[in-house]
Amino acid sequence: MALRLVQVNFKARDDAALxxxxxxxxxxxxxxxxxxxxxxxxxxxxxxDPSAVCVDVVAVPDPETVRYRVHLDLATTSEAHQAELVARLEELGATPADVGQGDVPWTVMADPEGNVFCVLEPREIYRDTGPIAAVVVDCADPRAMARFWGEAAGWTVHEAGDDHARLRAAEGVGPYLEFLRTTPGPKTVWNRVHIDLLPHRGADQAVEVARLAKLGATPADVGQGDVPWVVMADPEGNEFCVLGAPR
Structure with a gap:
């Protein structure tokens, strides 16, 4: 596979602060x-390096306030660690968030620009992921999304059901990529959070873009203009970028 999932991209009013x-x-x-x-x-x-999916924060003039289809889940190692992390995040500027989660063992929060994320209770499956347990995408069909993204990024499918799918880098390290069945509703603006793929050294970006198109991806215009990366949308309309190949 000639592409790898390397980072999650956040759009922000203030990239340095976020x-x-x-x-x-x-x-x-x-x-x-x-x-x-x-x-x-x-x-x-x-x-x-597959051991971490990094975060890239990019300033834009006016990020839309929409229901976010992509969010991060943070890992913890104990109930005490979860409580300590939630308290520390609040000190950093995060706030509690209500997305209709009800009585759940994880804590839903929003970062200073309103991006929702979860601080999970300790779970064995995430014990070696690093601080990011999973990148979670709301979708209508987790099975279909797992098939697409497994082929797109070369990640191994660990679980694929009607309501939830889970993938991880083939090396078995770093966070998971998960798809959660929801009712996202009609998509009218671009996502504030999206995934970036990077071609392996020596791979051809155009060849990879053509391969993704055969898998069901489509070109996307988010006002990017003339840039060295290619913006595409997955089969459910979530934008992602194919970065330029490293030299």
Whole structure:
């Protein structure tokens, strides 16, 4: 497989402030590849590496306030760790969020720009994922999404049911990519959070874009203009980017 899932991209009004929040939340460091872009990744991390899915925060003039189809689940190791993490996140500027979750063992929160995320209770399956347990995508058909993304990114499908699907990098490291059956509703604007794929060294970006189109992806226009990456949408309309191949 010539593509790898390397990062989750957040659109933000203030990339530096939101990037610092997520760096502090995850215990990672920050850097910048240019104005309006803040990169969040583990300290000493040699990008790209399947052991972590990084966070890229990009400034845009006016991020839409919509129901978010993509969110992060954070891992904890004990009930005490979960409580400590929730308290620390509130000190950093996160707030409690109600998405209709009811009485559940995890805590739903929103970052300083309103992006919803979950702090999970300790679960054995996430004991070795790092601070991000999973990247979670709301969808109508988890099985179909697992098939597409398994082929698109070369990730192994660990579970695929009517209500939930779970994938992970073939190396068996890093966070999971999960699809949760919901009723997302009609999509009228682009997602504030999306996934970025990177071609392996020596791979041809155009060839990979053509392969993704055969799998059911379609071109997408989010106002990106003339850029070195290609914006596409998966079969349920979620945008993602195919970055330029590394040299």
């Amino acid at each position: 990037g610092r929040f997520w760096a502090d939340a995850l215990g990672w460091g920050v850097s910048s590849e240019g104005p309006g872009v803040t990169n969040v990744e583990p300290v000493g991390f040699a990008w790209p």
